Amino acid sequence: MLKGLIFDLDGVLTDSAKFHLAAWNNLAQELGIKLTSAQLDSLRGISRMDSLNLILKYGKQENKYTKTQKEEFAAEKNEKFLEQVETMTPADILPGITELLADAKKAGLKMCIASASKNAPKILSKLGIASQFDQIVNPALLERGKPDPEIYQRAQQLLQLHNDEVISFEDAAAGVAAIKAAHQFAVGIGDKQILKGADYIVKSTKELKLDKIVAVFKRNNKKVG
Structure with missing residues (x-):
């Protein structure tokens, strides 16, 4: 029942997914990573750090940054996302x-x-x-x-x-x-x-x-x- x-x-x-994907795409570009539409779409529904790690993997940069740097990237992305949330x-x-x-x-x-x-x-x-x-x-x-x-x-x-x-x-x-x-x-x-x-x-x-x-x-x- x-x-x-x-x-x-x-x-x-x-x-709000469109805000997430736009924020992730901006961050990827800052890191010199160009995401395909399929790669960007694969970020739907997964956690913040999982998304970041996937982006770094796509750009062959998964071992380039420290945990602290990754947390800073994730925080930067979230800040941009929250700016959009305020308009909802x-x-x-x-x-x-x-x-x-x-x-x-x-x-x-x-x-x-x-x-x-x-x-x-x-x-x-x-x-x-x-x-x-x-x-x-x-x-x-x-x-x-x-x-x-x-x-x-x-x-x-x-x-x-x-x-x-x-x-x-x-x-x-x-x-x-x-x-x-x-x-x-x-x-x-x-x-x-x-x-x-x-x-x-x-x-x-x-x-x-x-x-x-x-x-x-x-x-x-x-x-x-």
């Missing part, structure tokens, strides 16, 4: 999300944020939807990033639910892999090929209808049962 929803943030509730308003909530959250509340579902972003509370506040969520996973307390299932397992624990009682939403392949590794029902938002591991896929958030998702979730659970 469905009792809760778990959401990634960037690219799912709002398009409820108008930046992606289409269909307001209705989805309202329907979930009416259905009495618990909700949790499972984002690798340490800025999730601030972003939710700027969007005006912080009060909608019962819990937010603190990524600073996690040992492993997506595609490891830890963040989704933690979200499930915070909601005090079992893995067959939740539906989780992602827009990145690493996130979908994390959900499935946690043995949860995965909703993918975006390209079908990239998110092919998901149980239910839509092109955009405006196609997210709770009743349709729940219908597939119930059929899926019957097959498993």
Whole structure:
């Protein structure tokens, strides 16, 4: 029986992902690294330090900097990102999300944020939807990033639910892999090929209808049962 929803943030509730990617691209250019669009896209859904290490790997600079220097780079990127976050308003909530959250509340579902972003509370506040969520996973307390299932397992624990009682939403392949590794029902938002591991896929958030998702979730659970 469905009792809760778990959401990634960037690219799912709002398009703050574009701010992340722009900030990372600027930093890469400062380091003399030219990222392809595919390389830039691969940074979606993963933690700050994992993203930085991946960029350095792409530029064959993974052993060039000390831990302290890397932390300074990550802080610089975050500063640029936060400048953009300050401009966010409820108008930046992606289409269909307001209705989805309202329907979930009416259905009495618990909700949790499972984002690798340490800025999730601030972003939710700027969007005006912080009060909608019962819990937010603190990524600073996690040992492993997506595609490891830890963040989704933690979200499930915070909601005090079992893995067959939740539906989780992602827009990145690493996130979908994390959900499935946690043995949860995965909703993918975006390209079908990239998110092919998901149980239910839509092109955009405006196609997210709770009743349709729940219908597939119930059929899926019957097959498993």
